[in-house]
Each structure stands twice: as structure tokens, then as C-alpha cells.
Amino acid sequence: MKKVAIAALIAAAASTAAYAGTIDPVVIEPEVIIEEAASSSSAGLVVLLLLVAVVAAASS
Incomplete structure (x- = not known):
């Protein structure tokens, strides 16, 4: 039986594999x-102001 x-x-x-493609x-x-x-x-203005602030802080 097995x-x-x-x-x-x-x-x-095997029969389902035969029809798997399209x-x-x-x-x-x-x-x-x-x-x-x-x-x-x-936003470009903010970056410019931050750059000026960093340069001013570095020169002090």
C-alpha cells in the first residue's frame, strides 16, 4: 500500500511540475x-551662518 x-x-x-511554466x-x-x-x-543661509559662527569662534 505504501x-x-x-x-x-x-x-x-511530476504532473504539476509539467504545467508550472507559462x-x-x-x-x-x-x-x-x-x-x-x-x-x-x-537652508543655504543657515549653513552660511553656521560657517560664519564657526570662523568667528575659531578666530577668538
């Missing part, structure tokens, strides 16, 4: 790249 069950299991596995073309969706907006000019 041999019959094993044979049936192997036959079932002939449809593979559809690859394009990758969405989100680009952050450029920083505003106020």
Missing part, C-alpha cells in the same frame, strides 16, 4: 524613482 501511495505522490508531483511574456513593471525636491535657499 508503494502505491508513493507512486501516486510522485505521479502527482508561455506568457514576463511583465516587468518600471521602477519608480522618487526624487526629492531641491532644498530651499533658506
Whole structure:
């Protein structure tokens, strides 16, 4: 009985593997790249003020 069950299991596995593939073309969706907006000019002003503060502290 075990041999019959094993044979049936192997036959079932082999028959499902035969239909596992597809002939449809593979559809690859394009990758969405989100680009952050450029920083505003106020951020550049903050960096400039920090640089001036560091230079002033270093010269003291």
C-alpha cells in the first residue's frame, strides 16, 4: 500500500511540475524613482551662518 501511495505522490508531483511554466511574456513593471525636491535657499543661509559662527569662534 505504501508503494502505491508513493507512486501516486510522485505521479502527482511530476504532473504539476509539467504545467508550472507559462508561455506568457514576463511583465516587468518600471521602477519608480522618487526624487526629492531641491532644498530651499533658506537652508543655504543657515549653513552660511553656521560657517560664519564657526570662523568667528575659531578666530577668538
